Each structure stands twice: as structure tokens, then as C-alpha cells.
Amino acid sequence: MIFYFTGTGNSLYIAKRLGELTKDKIFSIAEIMAGKPMPEYNGSVGLVFPTYAWVPPQMVLDFVAKYLVDDIYFYAVASCAGSCGNLMQYIEKSANRPLDAAFSVAMPNNDIIIGNVESEEQIQEKLANATNRVEKIAQVINERKTGVYDVSVGSYPSFKSGFIAPIYHKYASSTKPFYAQDTCTACGQCTNFYSITF
């Protein structure tokens, strides 16, 4: 089973494609955290989520800490614009166990605070590469390979994930200007000022 969290659809795209290629079902972390029943585990647990300032979204960490069990093949795929820092360490810390396999997939950037707005050409190139990459990731998962760490960490990962991330999330992640429409899943995240637990 694959649990995904998505802000603008990149991670949802990866989760859907991975689900097709691994013949697995996908579930929304936001919906489960909002009260939808947690499905019974079978076979493996995969997480797909975006990178938010070199750490995972707080809701993903909360989900992992609340629900993840020990004795199951466990992998994670972070979608990012280019570099993820040490974010997988935060998943492992919340799960209290190592990942069997960890990957990143470069996708179009949706961070308008510190990121660049990419050209249409760059976006199309990233999407084409991502499609191939997800196929390779699915192959590793289908073979249940362990000890795989194929993540684009980038430069100064400890500094970015450990030092910049808490500052970024404290001062640049306020949800105050946002409001809900009918498509809201009632996850509650928009009404909470989520602070990252380090």
C-alpha cells in the first residue's frame, strides 16, 4: 500500500504511477489524518510526499509516528524540485526504524518563496525524466530490494535540514492567508501552524 501527501499534485502523480507499476493501492495521508479509517497493512508500505525546505511535511511525520508498524517492507519517495537534504532521516526517526529503500524524484518546483518559477521547457524535461525514474523505482520495489538510498541530497544537507528548515518553517510557512473551498478534505492542517518536531 502507498500513502501519499501532496500539495499541488506532483506527489499524487508519482503515487498513482507507482501504484500502477507495483499493483498497489494508494491512500491519502491527509484523509486518514482527518479521520478516514486506516486500511489494514499488507505486503509493503510506501510513502510519497513533497520536500518542504529539506524536511518532510509535518503531517507525514505525524502519520508515520502514529501508524507505522515494524515488520513490513518500508520505502519512501520524496518529490522535490532538486534537493532533499537529510529528509529521510526524519522519516526514519518518526517511524523509529530504518527505511528499506529511499528515493527522490525531481518534479516541477512549486515553492514560490525561495524557489524559481521554471520555464515550460524545464518542466516538460523534468516530467519526462520523472516518468522514467518512477519506472526504475517500481522495479526496485517489486524486487523488494533493501539498503537502497537513491536520494538527491544536495549540498550542505545537515545545515539545510537541521538549521535552515526550522527557521523556514517558523517564519515562512504561515497558513494565515489561506481559506477552504468545497474540495477541502478537512485535514485540519491549514488551521494549525504546524511546527516541525526535531
Ligand SMILES: Cc1cc2nc3c(=O)[nH]c(=O)nc-3n(C[C@H](O)[C@H](O)[C@H](O)COP(=O)(O)O)c2cc1C
Ligand atoms: C514550502 C515549500 C518548500 C519546498 N522546499 C523544497 C526543498 O527544500 N527542496 C526541493 O528540492 N524542493 C522543495 N520544494 C518543491 C517541492 O518539494 C516540489 O515541487 C514537489 O514536487 C511538490 O510536490 P506536490 O505537488 O506533491 O506538493 C518546496 C515546495 C514548497 C511549497
